[in-house]
Amino acid sequence: xxxxxxxxxxxxxxxxxxxxxxxxxxxxxxxxxxxxxxxxxxxxxxxxxxxxxxxxxxxxxxxxxxxxxxxxxxxxxxxxxxxxxxxxxxxxxxxxxxxxxxxxxxxxxxxxxxxxxxxxxxxxxxxxxxxxxxxxxxxxxxxxxxxxxxxxxxxxxxxxxxxxxxxxxxxxxxxxxxxxxxxxxxxxxxxxxxxxxxxxxxxxxxxxxxxxxxxxxxxxxxxxxxxxxxxxxxxxxxxxxxxxxxxxxxxxxxxxxxxxxxxxxxxxxxxxxxxxxxxxxxxxxxxxxxxxxxxxxxxxxxxxxxxxxxxxxxxxxxxxxxxxxxxxxxxxxxxxxxxxxx
Numbered sequence: 001x002x003x004x005x006x007x008x009x010x011x012x013x014x015x016x017x018x019x020x021x022x023x024x025x026x027x028x029x030x031x032x033x034x035x036x037x038x039x040x041x042x043x044x045x046x047x048x049x050x051x052x053x054x055x056x057x058x059x060x061x062x063x064x065x066x067x068x069x070x071x072x073x074x075x076x077x078x079x080x081x082x083x084x085x086x087x088x089x090x091x092x093x094x095x096x097x098x099x100x101x102x103x104x105x106x107x108x109x110x111x112x113x114x115x116x117x118x119x120x121x122x123x124x125x126x127x128x129x130x131x132x133x134x135x136x137x138x139x140x141x142x143x144x145x146x147x148x149x150x151x152x153x154x155x156x157x158x159x160x161x162x163x164x165x166x167x168x169x170x171x172x173x174x175x176x177x178x179x180x181x182x183x184x185x186x187x188x189x190x191x192x193x194x195x196x197x198x199x200x201x202x203x204x205x206x207x208x209x210x211x212x213x214x215x216x217x218x219x220x221x222x223x224x225x226x227x228x229x230x231x232x233x234x235x236x237x238x239x240x241x242x243x244x245x246x247x248x249x250x251x252x253x254x255x256x257x258x259x260x261x262x263x264x265x266x267x268x269x270x271x272x273x274x275x276x277x278x279x280x281x282x283x284x285x286x287x288x289x290x291x292x293x294x295x296x297x298x299x300x301x302x303x304x305x306x307x308x309x310x311x312x313x314x315x316x317x318x319x320x321x322x323x324x325x326x327x328x329x330x331x332x333x334x335x336x337x338x339x340x341x342x
Contacts, residue, residue, distance in 0.1 A: 003032050008091065017220070017262060020066055052087055054124065054131050059085070068092060068102065073136060076121075083121060084137070088130040099130060106132045108198040111173055116166035118186070118196040134196075139188035142246070146182055149253050150281060153288055154318075156250035159185070161314040162193040163243060168307035171236040178234060180242035181222040182249060220262040220269075221255045222246060225298050228266040236307055237300040243310075244295025244303075251288065252280035256296070270298070287317055287326045294329065 007026045014021040024038035033041075052059055058075040060082075065071075069089040076083050092098040109120025119135040142159065145151070151159070163185060170177060177184075177198060184197040224241035226234060249255050256274035259265045274296055277284045291313060297303045304310045316322040 003030070006030075007032065012095075015068070019220075019262065052129070054085065054126055054129075057083070057085060057133070068098065074133075076133070082136040082138075084134050086132040086134065088132075090128065093128060093130065102130055102132065105198045106134075108175060109134065111175065112166075112169060112198075114166050114169040115192065116162045116194055117169065118194050135194075137186045137188050137194055139186050142182035142185040142187055142193070142250070145187060146249060146253065151250045153251065153284060155191075156247060157288065157314060157318065158191070159187065159193045159250060160243060160247045161311065161318070163195055163246075164240075164307050164310045164314060166195040167236060167239050167243065168311055170239075171307045176234050176236060177239050177242075178227070179219060179222075180239050180246060181219050182246055183219075185246070220265040221257070223266065223269055224300075225270050226300060228269045235300070237303050237305070240295055240303050240307065240310060241297075241300075244292055247295065248274065248277055248292055251277045251284055251292070254280065287323050290326050290329070291317070 007023060007030060010026050010030075011021055011023050024033070024042065027033040028035060028038060052070075052072065054074070056077055058077060060073045060075060063071045063073050063084065069087045069092070072085045072087065074083050074085045075081070086102075088099065088102045092102075103123060106120050106123035109118065113119070118137065120132070121135065122131075122133040124131045124133065150156075163180070167177065167180075175198075177195070179197060180195075184195060186194045186196060188194070220228075222242045222245045224234075224238040226238055245255055257265050257268035257272060259268060274292075276289055277292055278289055295303055295310075304313070313322075313326060317326065
């Protein structure tokens with residue numbers, strides 16, 4: 001019991017820093033179980049998972065398992081429609097911070113009504129379980145799509161434009177997502193991108209957040225410098241930085257900063273300048289390189305001032321308008337960063 005609780009603490013700390021680590025992996029690293037024993041336990045858990053039930057819903061299939069729980073495809077009986085049901089992991093139910101994050105995701109989703117945001121339907125406590133019912137998307141995560149390699153530039157810009165539109169909608173309601181990354185973007189068969197996982201979101205003016213100042217929240221590979229510093233009062237520009245990292249990943253097949261541990265990645269976000277996407281993929285256009293550069297400015301004031309501004313730039317780019325202005329703004333920003341001499 002003592003060893004298991006210790007492993008659960010390690011997993012919880014990793015989760016709070018944005019790293020989804022399976023409990024079985026922790027137990028294997030600590031040499032408490034071998035691979036065969038973990039596989040046997042997972043088989044038993046799968047049988048128990050199949051027994052999950054929620055009145056009014058028919059559970060059809062398990063879609064995935066994450067650090068906070070499992071997601072199922074289900075049928076809402078009263079409406080005869082497919083939905084996705086997220087179930088908070090039973091081992092986290094006793095932890096108020098995880099329950100609060102789970103409820104925050106559901107409530108923040110309810111505040112948004114946009115074609116590029118996963119729509120929240122209901123949040124239910126049944127017995128010892130917490131259920132979050134949401135729109136079902138027949139597609140796959142952007143993370144899964146990128147496993148096959150980078151996207152064509154026009155496709156990457158299209159996904160970025162859709163998510164920027166979702167962020168504009170959130171910004172108008174003073175919500176900051178704080179965890180924009182490919183894992184939290186689903187793309188359906190019609191190439192419609194939808195933003196999900198609003199569990200870290202908060203109102204921009206609300207100081208009573210899930211975490212205090214000085215605590216790092218988000219996913220290191222996609223985290224803004226101000227998040228890396230643990231700043232508390234974040235605004236939409238932190239999401240624009242993370243969206244810029246996501247665009248970089250779509251264009252190149254990799255993130256700009258890679259290291260052996262999360263702390264080093266955070267240091268690179270704070271101090272290192274990213275290589276141009278063109279160093280990975282030679283045919284990325286000047287205009288798109290300029291947009292990426294602007295999104296990945298270290299200082300929030302040097303990025304696009306709002307999601308609406310980014311949406312306009314991307315629409316102009318797709319329509320072939322104002323390309324010269326996009327390049328000129330990037331050159332001005334680069335000039336402003338250079339130290340003055342003489």
